[in-house]
Amino acid sequence: MRTHLKLLSIAVGLACTPVLVQASDSGVSSVAEAITESSVKTMLRYRYEGVDQDGLDEDASANTLLGRLTASTAKYNGWQAVVEFDYVTELLDKDYNNTINGNTTYPVVADPSGSDLNQSYLKYTSQSGTATTFGRQRINHNNQRFLGGVAWRQNEQTFDGVRFESEVAENFTLDYAYSYRVNRIFGSKNPNGDLDVDLHMFNAVYQPAKGHKIAGFYYSMDFDDALALSNSTAGFDYNFSGKSGDIGYGLHLSYASQKDTGDNPVDYSTDYYAIDGSVKVAGVTLAAGIEVLGADNGKGFQTPLATLHKFQGWTDKFLGTPGTGIEDTWFKVATKLGGVSVAAIYHQFDADEGSADLGSELGLVANYGFAKHYKLTAKYASYDADTHATDTDKVWIQLLAKY
Numbered sequence: 339m340r341t342h343l344k345l346l347s348i349a350v351g352l353a354c355t356p357v358l359v360q361a362s363d364s365g366v367s368s369v370a371e372a373i374t375e376s377s378v379k380t381m382l383r384y385r386y387e388g389v390d391q392d393g394l395d396e397d398a399s400a401n402t403l404l405g406r407l408t409a410s411t412a413k414y415n416g417w418q419a420v421v422e423f424d425y426v427t428e429l430l431d432k433d434y435n436n437t438i439n440g441n442t443t444y445p446v447v448a449d450p451s452g453s454d455l456n457q458s459y460l461k462y463t464s465q466s467g468t469a470t471t472f473g474r475q476r477i478n479h480n481n482q483r484f485l486g487g488v489a490w491r492q493n494e495q496t497f498d499g500v501r502f503e504s505e506v507a508e509n510f511t512l513d514y515a516y517s518y519r520v521n522r523i524f525g526s527k528n529p530n531g532d533l534d535v536d537l538h539m540f541n542a543v544y545q546p547a548k549g550h551k552i553a554g555f556y557y558s559m560d561f562d563d564a565l566a567l568s569n570s571t572a573g574f575d576y577n578f579s580g581k582s583g584d585i586g587y588g589l590h591l592s593y594a595s596q597k598d599t600g601d602n603p604v605d606y607s608t609d610y611y612a613i614d615g616s617v618k619v620a621g622v623t624l625a626a627g628i629e630v631l632g633a634d635n636g637k638g639f640q641t642p643l644a645t646l647h648k649f650q651g652w653t654d655k656f657l658g659t660p661g662t663g664i665e666d667t668w669f670k671v672a673t674k675l676g677g678v679s680v681a682a683i684y685h686q687f688d689a690d691e692g693s694a695d696l697g698s699e700l701g702l703v704a705n706y707g708f709a710k711h712y713k714l715t716a717k718y719a720s721y722d723a724d725t726h727a728t729d730t731d732k733v734w735i736q737l738l739a740k741y
Contacts, residue, residue: 367414400428438524454493470500479541588625596640679704
């Protein structure tokens, strides 16, 4: 069945292509010109990550460098090819557990070295704006709470498959992707680096008026190599932003329902919801919210393909939802000080089922962009454990260069 679905998805895209090509005359006039007019972008990202974690004998100290080269042809009859190579190297001493080096007395810093074909795809875009993408690609839906590329880590998460994106009406877009393999952040050398999957990913976005955006999504995730992650999830995400005089404000609402699917060994059904708002006055943004991932039959709500570092604290203590679920109440303040963007965020984590205090976290971050191509980031997070995990402090210093 898996093979038939894969072939059917690719066949549908190929069947649509000839009709679309006749309608498109954008870009250069020949394949040779498309190649010679290619653009090349480079990115370098150095990062130091230090981790002090209770329960482990050693502190982690990781110095890594990501080099990325992205080549894109010019468009020919609506077609474009993109190839992107990543190379991650470990600098200085390797005093950390990169998930495959065996340094288990150190905390984990999930940035193993190695080279990777990060993206490699053909994309066809019709004159009407409908796009079909074949191959290895990054996919980010909405705020990446359920589907994202995990761009924070040095190895990015990408998907092998086919994707269709279309603006079917004014301010209304449809997005469907099928993937048979997920290339995860652990790199190709890790046994869990690539997962064979059967993923169907739907996302529809409607913008009924200025400042309003509504997304409806459905994900069917069947994992061959990680049965406990298999799930079926449907929900919506709503964002509103506005301004009254010098005061800006925003509101975010989200809900999803999830149940087991495929060969998941646990029979469960549970819910997710998030409510948060923000106000910006005199250059200072104040925000607060609550995010709840429920649980059922000892199984917490699963988000295995999310950009998890964005949510529930930067120390990454909740990459998997506990069997009692989790309730994350958070507060944030952000502003600019002399050209430096700064923010502080506090999380209080409680079990959704029962009254357990799981822990709390304080996060601080500063970003400074300079000389057009560069960005310097300093970041700190401290997790104070109660009934979940152990006390952990993390610090990051990062320099990003894009050309």
